[in-house]
Every structure is written in structure tokens, then in C-alpha cells.
Amino acid sequence: MLENLESNYNCANASEDLHQLKQELAGLNQQDPKDPASQERINRLENQISFILNKCDITHQSVYD
Numbered sequence: 001m002l003e004n005l006e007s008n009y010n011c012a013n014a015s016e017d018l019h020q021l022k023q024e025l026a027g028l029n030q031q032d033p034k035d036p037a038s039q040e041r042i043n044r045l046e047n048q049i050s051f052i053l054n055k056c057d058i059t060h061q062s063v064y065d
Helices: 011-030 036-055 060-064
Strands: none
């Protein structure tokens, strides 16, 4: 998980960052049951992915490919 995503995020890092975030998210989604801390981390990862997609004008569909 990236620590801080801000309005000055460098989209040149998007490909690598999205790959890392999606891998982390996939690993957490495989865990069952999800405790509150895991669910909070999942929510944060999803928010970070959405932020990068929106900031860098990347289609949302590509996040699930």
C-alpha cells in the first residue's frame, strides 16, 4: 500500500503502483474471513487504485484485467 497519495502524484509511476496495489488487494481478498482491520485495508487499497485511475485518466476497466 502506498503511504501518501496526493494531488501531485506522478502518473509516470501509475503502471508500477497499480500493479503493486492490485496484487496486494488480490491477496487480501483471498483471505477468509475478513476481520475489520483487513476490510479497512481492502477499502484503502480500493480507494488508492481509484485515485490513481482518476488522477491519471486511466479507464476503470483496466484495474480488473
